[in-house]
Amino acid sequence: MITNLVLATTLALAPSPGFSWSVQPSGPKGPTGRDYFSYSAAPGDTIKDTVGVTNRSSEKMTFKVYATDAFNTADGSFALLTADKKPDDVGSWISLTKRTFTVKPGKRVDVPFTVKVPENAAPGDHSGGVLAAVTQQETTGDGQKVNVDRRVAARLHLRVNGPTTTALKVDRITASHDGPIVGDRTVKVSYRVTNTGNIRLTANAKVYTEALFTWPQGAAAEREIPELLPGSSYTFTDEITGVLPAGPLKASVRLTPSDPGGLSPARIDPTTRSITFWAVPWVVLGAAVVIALLLIRRRRPARR
Template sequence: MITNLVLATTLALAPSPGFSWSVQPSGPDGPTGRDYFSYSAAPGDTIRDTVGITNRGAEKMTFKVYATDAFNTSDGSFALLTADRKPDDVGSWIALAERTFTVKPGKRVDVPFTVKVPENATPGDHSGGVLAAVTQQETTGGGQKVNVDRRIAARLHLRVNGPTTTALKVDRITASHEGPLVGDRTVKVSYRVTNTGNIRLTAKAHVYAEALFTWPQGTAADREIPELLPGSSYTFTDEITGVLPAGPLQAAVRLTPADPSELTPARLSATTRSITFWAVPWVVVGAVAVVALLLLRRRRPARC
């Protein structure tokens, strides 16, 4: 019995001994230096392009070439649908005249394809990839034969003309703190970022804490938010160190989005969300309790 196994899509060279290949945008005269396919088009447009597949291994290889849709994984990574899932977005708009190619070692094949944008395509970004897959039969440690499908892709981003919405939203935020009773605390802030617009976005996140009267607390955290496709979410956790337990505190996340395609000329507006939590100043509470106890004792009438 032979089992089919599809390995997760990778955008690097395939990690199989003796088998190595690359997939990149190409043209009539070979690779064009583009890192990925990027287009701007109107509904009804047709785009013609070429993908280059290079056999970097020592043996002849046969590739299955096809296109599919992209999505963000739970950790925010860019990924493509597995071969057993049918695309219903930009991957279904791409047509190739041929799908199977045999390439000698050290050689490249340039494969033309067309992208037909539907008349009813929605404005905004549509992301996918053009893949070259190789199926190899391998034997497991238990002696079972499996067909392993390894894939490498060139990313493809297509922006359909029309109204665009650029919106990143922090739709969930929590804050907790830990540390000694006396001294500074560490505040952990977890927050989920969702792309509620219709174009892919990256962002810079600034995570900070404040006490009453916007008194800055601790050392803020900064991070780069990876590219999020429309409708995708990812949860991050950052730490703010050196926070004084000053009673009611506010933890906040400020997102400054950016369009990685550079097709949006205007500067995008930042958005901020915050949450209030308590970091009890036990030293102060203890001191107040001691003072109160002493005052209470002083006020007690003397016994005869």
């Protein structure tokens, strides 16, 4: 089965015209204006909520509504397990009394669901999604028939009460440079960021280089680190231009984390990781060698 997933909190269009639907947090009186599902609960708690599925197509559609777990892909994107994989985290805590719904064009169905937090649930963030899927049979270019599972989902984040750890780790940092023999160079810094805590985090990253005596080199690069779920990693590469070949240089990555859920009462401390590398000043070394040879020649005793 081929899966095509669109994460959405508002209208999400499927690939073909006239074939679209939306999934969003709702309530007994309809959509509540929430961007996604967000809860804070203790182990053993029960939460009741509603998801709205709106058919924005020109014909009636049958949806399969269910929940599953989230993860970060290799490029850092938020994604949900495919339909053939069984959730073992927050997706498995969610139950619906009914899972299949046929909705007329332009109409919405509000589907109640229950979240039962296990007594032994680990403290911290647990992320997933509630989605509506439509399976259709399509024909490929070579005439084969395949089932295409298209899904639209609303994100769900649940923070279980208890001790939280907020930590982003920078590792696998490397630095390389290129440029002319004479003049400034460009330094490329690659680094992996891992969320080693138990809550989801974003961060501002500042990447910079320094020569001896903390002499700044080049223009620092900055980027926003996308939301990383606990245990997830992503590798970034940033460029610093205008760096002088000043011999031993230090490349540093400074992360200032933040809690996108806004639930952490305490300030999250920044973290910095550095690496030392060489940008050989060939012109300076060449001039020094020439001067040394001239001095040696002048000091050499003249032959009789």
